[in-house]
Amino acid sequence: MAANYKAMYKYELARAAGVGMKTFRRWLKESLEELTKFGYKPSDSILCPGAVKFMCEKYVIVLE
Numbered sequence: 001m002a003a004n005y006k007a008m009y010k011y012e013l014a015r016a017a018g019v020g021m022k023t024f025r026r027w028l029k030e031s032l033e034e035l036t037k038f039g040y041k042p043s044d045s046i047l048c049p050g051a052v053k054f055m056c057e058k059y060v061i062v063l064e
Helices: 010-017 021-030 032-038 049-059
Strands: none
Touching (some): 010 049, 021 032, 021 049, 032 049
16 A cells, blocks of 8 residues: 655654654755755755655655
8 A cells, every 4th residue: 555645744754763853854964955856945844745755765764
């Protein structure tokens, strides 16, 4: 079954990944070029569904 991604706060996705915000911010910075294609800006507190899907696929984050 394909996952249905929804917009999430950065801290929610970091918690789902089991990492702290410092690590998660580093992941976001490393992926900035790809994330900007989804309209992401570093000042955003919420990630759009496309950005959430990208992060989940890149860092193997399983959402329950």
